[in-house]
Amino acid sequence: MLRYWDGIVQDLIQLCYEMHQIVNIGQWSQMKLQYIDAENLFGPMTLKACVKDYGDKSEHKDVFPYEIINSKNWNEVLMKTEPFDYEDFKSLLKGCYSNTKDEFDQYLADFMIFTNRLEYLKYYNINDTEVMVKPLINLIDTFEQLNIDVLHYISIASCAYATKHYSTYFPSKFNLESDKQTYYSDFNINADYTNPNPNAKFFVLTAGYWKNKCYHYKQQDYKAGRETEKNVTADDYDYYKRLFETSVSQICSAKFTYDNPPSLDRQDNELTYSKDNCLPACVSCNIAHANRDPKIASLHIKMRQYAIKHNLPMTISDERIYKLLRECITGGLAA
Numbered sequence: 001m002l003r004y005w006d007g008i009v010q011d012l013i014q015l016c017y018e019m020h021q022i023v024n025i026g027q028w029s030q031m032k033l034q035y036i037d038a039e040n041l042f043g044p045m046t047l048k049a050c051v052k053d054y055g056d057k058s059e060h061k062d063v064f065p066y067e068i069i070n071s072k073n074w075n076e077v078l079m080k081t082e083p084f085d086y087e088d089f090k091s092l093l094k095g096c097y098s099n100t101k102d103e104f105d106q107y108l109a110d111f112m113i114f115t116n117r118l119e120y121l122k123y124y125n126i127n128d129t130e131v132m133v134k135p136l137i138n139l140i141d142t143f144e145q146l147n148i149d150v151l152h153y154i155s156i157a158s159c160a161y162a163t164k165h166y167s168t169y170f171p172s173k174f175n176l177e178s179d180k181q182t183y184y185s186d187f188n189i190n191a192d193y194t195n196p197n198p199n200a201k202f203f204v205l206t207a208g209y210w211k212n213k214c215y216h217y218k219q220q221d222y223k224a225g226r227e228t229e230k231n232v233t234a235d236d237y238d239y240y241k242r243l244f245e246t247s248v249s250q251i252c253s254a255k256f257t258y259d260n261p262p263s264l265d266r267q268d269n270e271l272t273y274s275k276d277n278c279l280p281a282c283v284s285c286n287i288a289h290a291n292r293d294p295k296i297a298s299l300h301i302k303m304r305q306y307a308i309k310h311n312l313p314m315t316i317s318d319e320r321i322y323k324l325l326r327e328c329i330t331g332g333l334a335a
């Protein structure tokens with residue numbers, strides 16, 4: 001089996017020394033196999049707790065006293081035909097018994113059908129994997145009722161995130177009687193959703209902000225191997241201060257405010273951030289616009305503006321808000 005799958009590890013997400021996901025593409029079939037750490041979906045907990053909390057009580061995680069075997073005695077210990085004693089389950093690592101007396105009695109009952117400890121160990125190893133199947137199916141079924149495909153998401157946090165969005169946009173699917181409003185039913189791609197906050201302060205360019213922008217534009221061009229001698233510079237400050245105050249986004253026609261800061265959008269992507277090649281555009285529009293089909297970009301921009309207007313949940317795109325919220329967030333793979 002492995003032979004067919006030793007393709008390219010396409011995507012490897014690793015955080016804090018823990019492996020979270022590996023995507024493997026078969027070299028011949030181009031089929032994708034995705035390996036997700038089950039802990040992403042259940043949250044950090046032991047397998048025993050997972051089977052108990054997410055399972056249907058018909059199965060249990062079995063027990064095995066790992067610490068009693070080593071490279072020297074394994075053959076002798078495993079070939080014995082009688083079950084382990086309760087004392088054998090005393091863990092030096094944990095400083096206590098690995099399992100309760102009830103779990104030990106369950107072990108004695110399970111052991112009855114095996115000829116020796118090795119046969120039990122074989123069963124134990126397989127069962128340790130099999131007990132995860134029901135909890136996973138239960139989790140998938142639970143989210144399926146909310147039209148969320150668990151395996152499409154990378155973590156339980158991202159499933160929760162999707163549920164939040166889904167419940168906002170399709171409240172009827174969640175039987176939220178209190179919320180009869182179905183958002184986006186009145187969405188119109190030709191409507192004007194710009195500048196939803198009438199109290200937002202108009203953006204005033206400062207010399208420091210502009211200097212910083214120029215530096216980053218130059219870095220971008222430099223990295224892309226473009227000549228930077230015609231680039232905008234700190235000396236163009238007065239020109240751009242006036243331009244941002246008197247013009248609107250050339251992509252969505254929004255005014256520039258502190259909620260919606262300006263940026264320069266390059267018209268010809270082969271050329272640099274020069275005065276001739278750039279027009280002002282919202283930072284968010286500029287990002288949505290980048291290398292995308294203009295109609296799709298326009299839809300994204302309108303939907304974002306609509307979401308802001310109606311206070312709907314959306315991906316955080318403002319770095320200041322992200323930093324404010326980040327301190328209160330534990331874990332990271334939500335989006």
Ligand SMILES: [Zn+2]
Pocket residue numbers: 249251252253254281282284285301
């Ligand atoms: Zn815009």
